[in-house]
Amino acid sequence: MGDTRERLAPEVGLSSAEAARRLAEHGRNELPEAPGPTVIGRVGQQLRDPMILLLCGALALVLVVGDHADAVIIAAVIALNTTIGVVQDIRAQHAVAALAEMSAPEARAWRDGGLTTLRAVELVPGDVVRLEAGDIVPADLLLVEAESLEVDEAAMTGESVPVGRRTGDELLAGTVVTRGRARADVVRTGSNSSLGRIAAMVGTRVRPTPLQRRLSALSRQLVLAIGAVCAVVLGLAVVQGASWTAAAVLAVSLGVAAVPESLPAVVTISLALGAHRMARRHAVVRRLPAVETLGS
Incomplete structure (x- = not known):
């Protein structure tokens, strides 16, 4: 949708009929509300992590063997890792939802030959608005x-400090007028505005980060290596006269011992600390692995 920059005399503005037509064409000046995943969905996303899947496999094995102490430790690591990831995801979602609160509730625009106050969601491209100190810019x-x-x-x-703007400059939706006054044409509204483009990035499908790719590769290598070692140990134990049950218990115990149970928790806690430091500087991290990408 291209910019609409019709210049209309401030004492005229749009007619109600033309405003209604443009509202039907461009839609309301508001951010689309995309439903976020449920808590169960967020937990599922965390459990699909390759390292967590490896730990889940280790948990199943120790339960089969009957080693309840190791089972409790592995389950605690899985729960800790999942909880940190879900909490960070929810915090980021709340921060993104706050974008909608940056929108102006009302705006002053010329309609039908007069200056009137209307709801900001009713603004359309081509409207002429008036701004004064303290106003939130209602659209681009x-x-x-x-x-x-x-x-x-x-x-x-x-x-960090207010910037001066003059005739011909653009103002971004969600910014705040701190001084002076102005008259401006509405050029972009709703999802086409600067706020809308930021909100749209929330739903954009993202690629795995370098850290995620490395951890996925490590998980696959560990599964292959542990599987091979367990098979060799199982075969040697049987050849040396051990029963199948004893040999299986030995192989499973060795496999569980080879799993780095603490690695997912260490990685998640490290990334969470980085996200916390960034949050103190008003930077929202939607996905914890992005912290490593930013740091590199």
């Missing part, structure tokens, strides 16, 4: 008049 705008205008863009760009 193109300035047609600006008087000593300064805008706080920290939420969108990370700029």
Whole structure:
């Protein structure tokens, strides 16, 4: 959808009929609400991690052998790793949901020849809006008049101090006017605005990070190596006269001992600490493995 930059006289603006037509064409000026996964779904996502699957296999083996002490330890590691991942995911989802709260509830626009206050969700491309100090920018705008205008863009760009804007500049939805006043054309609304594009990235399918690929490869190598060693031990024990039951218990015990039970917990805790440090600097980490990618 291209930018709409019709220039209309401020004393005229759009007619109600034209605004209704554009609203039907472009949709409401609001962020689409995509339902997030349930808690069970989040747990399932964490349990599909290759290292966790390896631990689940080890847990099943120790239960078969009857080693309840090791079973408790492995189950605790799985629970800890899953809990940290789910909590981080929920926190990130809440932070992204806060984008909707950055939207302006109301806006002042010229309609039918007069300046009127309307709900910001009713704005359409081509509307002419008025801004003053304290206003939240209700959509992506193109300035047609600006008087000593300064805008706080920290939420969108990370700029720590308000920046000056003048005629011809664009204002991003969700930023805040801190000084001056202006008149501007609405050019993008809803999911096409800067806020909408950020929100859309939340639902974008992401590729595995380098850390995830390395851990997946390590898990496959461990499974093959442990399986081969257990098979050799099982065969040697039987050849030396041990019963099949005793040989199987020995092989399973060796396989469980070779599984690095603490590795997933160490990796997850390390990444969670990194995400916590970034959160203190107002950076939201949706997926813990992304911390390693950023650090590299």
